[in-house]
Amino acid sequence: MKLTRFLSNLLSPPHCVFCGEPIDFRMPENVCAACERQLPYNNAKRCEICGCGLDIAYGKLCCRSCKNERPYFLKSISRYIYKDKVADSIRHMKFGSEQIWIAKTLGLLLAQTLREEYGDIEFHAVTYVPISKARIRERGFNQSQVLAQAICKQLGYKKPVALLEKPKDIPRQSSLKLRERKTNVIGAFSPANAHLAVDKTILLIDDVQTTGATLNECAKVLRKAGAAAVYCAVVASVQI
Ligand SMILES: [Zn+2]
Ligand SMILES: [Zn+2]
Incomplete structure (x- = not known):
């Protein structure tokens, strides 16, 4: 269309x-x-930790990557695979006149998956992957924050809190080779309101997960700030 x-x-x-x-x-x-x-729901067999398409050789629990190096988050879930109309909708969320509406609607849809997958976890705080101030000026809003707000409203959680900052822009993850993404995000985030993370079980929201490097780096900063556990949820994951 x-x-x-x-x-x-x-x-x-x-x-x-x-x-x-x-x-x-x-x-x-x-x-x-x-x-x-x-819709391409992410309901095939997948790594129970990072949610990626499962490596059959390690098929019982986690993928090769999680087996070699456990992520800082305990689990990451996604509602959809990033392709077809889901990918179109997420791209439209980042520009155009109805971008906030799309983010809110995708947030409501992700809330359903959260209810199913994380329904028995008591989250003390919900936060989101930050974008830099320059990017907020350009786009007008942080889509992950709007997703998190919609999720909190839908599930009756307290409003999302900013626990992370992105002081400056880094090359876009999507512009890099998979291997470069991991190093690209190192040091990209710093804690904000760190006292609110101490001993807390935190839900971290983002729009798309590709390698999981961004979520892992954010989870690392939260854990270093004292968070007890970090769980992630994204609208869609790229199957690589
Ligand atoms: Zn994994
Ligand atoms: Zn339709």
């Missing part, structure tokens, strides 16, 4: 968050029946 059509459809609710087509107002999640049938 052309972007202009997508955006003009977005201006006349209710419409599907994935394709922009009008939908029955009784569909509470803003997903049309056609998209719902085709």
Whole structure:
């Protein structure tokens, strides 16, 4: 679908968050029946720690990467695989007139997965992967913060707290080779309101997970600030 059509459809609710087509107002999640049938849910067998597509050789619990070096987070979950209409919707979330609405809607959808996967965990705080001040000026908002706000509202948690900062921009992860991503994020984040992390079980929200390097680095900063445990949740993960 052309972007202009997508955006003009977005201006006349209710419409599907994935394709922009009008939908029955009784569909509470803003997903049309056609998209719902085709959405790439991340429900295949996956690493129980990082959520990536499972390496069959280590198929019982975790992937080769988690087995070699346990991440700083205990678990990361994603609702979708990053492709097709899910990838389109996440790209549209970062620009255009309805970007906040898309972020809120994807947050509500991710909340369903959180309820299923993390329903028995008591989170003391919900936080999000920060973006730099320069990027906030450019985009107008941090999409991960809006996702986290929608999740907290939906699940009845206290509002998200800023526990991390990104003092300056680094080369975009998506512009780098997989191997370079891990070193690129080292030192990119610093703690904020660190006292609020001490001994807490924290839920960390982001939009997309690729290698998990960003989430791992954020979890490392939170653990070093004294967090007891960090769990992650993203809208979609890239299957690599
Ligand atoms: Zn649709
Ligand atoms: Zn893993």
